[in-house]
Amino acid sequence: MNISKTTILIIAFLLTTVAIFVFNESEPDHPATTNSTQTKEQPSNFIQNGRFIIYDENGYSTTLTSTNAEFFPNSDYVRIQSPAIDVINASGDRIKLTANSGHYNPVSEKLILRGNVSIFQSSPPEDAWSAKGEEFTLDNKRRFISTDQAVTIKKGMHYMNATGLNAWLDEKKIDLLSNVRGQYVFTH
Numbered sequence: 001m002n003i004s005k006t007t008i009l010i011i012a013f014l015l016t017t018v019a020i021f022v023f024n025e026s027e028p029d030h031p032a033t034t035n036s037t038q039t040k041e042q043p044s045n046f047i048q049n050g051r052f053i054i055y056d057e058n059g060y061s062t063t064l065t066s067t068n069a070e071f072f073p074n075s076d077y078v079r080i081q082s083p084a085i086d087v088i089n090a091s092g093d094r095i096k097l098t099a100n101s102g103h104y105n106p107v108s109e110k111l112i113l114r115g116n117v118s119i120f121q122s123s124p125p126e127d128a129w130s131a132k133g134e135e136f137t138l139d140n141k142r143r144f145i146s147t148d149q150a151v152t153i154k155k156g157m158h159y160m161n162a163t164g165l166n167a168w169l170d171e172k173k174i175d176l177l178s179n180v181r182g183q184y185v186f187t188h
Contacts, residue, residue, distance in 0.1 A: 045070070046069065047066075060143075078105075079102075082100065082101070083097075091170075100116050111138045113136045129155040148164045150163055153174070158184050
């Protein structure tokens with residue numbers, strides 16, 4: 001039996017909706033929020049302090065946690081607050097991505113991370129590196145991270161600044177696209 005990742009996410013959201021309706025009866029009424037633009041789509045489901053684990057066809061996992069997630073069915077996307085993503089690549093290396101917010105499309109499995117985005121490979125320790133910027137896209141199907149904005153990459157005491165980045169997680173390959181500047185610290 002082969003169940004797609006999209007089906008798993010939709011089932012998780014449906015189960016969350018049922019839980020919301022069941023527990024909503026015992027919750028006190030919250031004041032309604034006003035929205036000046038009534039034409040905006042409203043979320044159909046939300047999850048607080050959620051955790052999802054997605055496995056690809058090779059068994060490698062991607063774990064997504066967040067403080068809040070809202071599903072918009074007509075637009076087929078999930079708005080995420082404080083996302084934290086753990087990706088394990090083909091070599092077993094662990095890469096963690098965090099941001100202020102995210103926008104996830106379950107069909108394409110693309111997650112756009114915005115605001116104070118940090119990418120950190122902690123395992124294995126001798127290959128530890130980090131990248132920071134304001135917006136990155138994680139294409140989970142291709143296991144690919146990209147940005148067209150400013151990025152800073154650090155490894156130990158060395159660093160590079162660039163505009164734009166393409167990173168292939170399983171191939172351990174990073175391309176800096178333009179305006180590359182760096183500092184390499186020599187030790188005796």
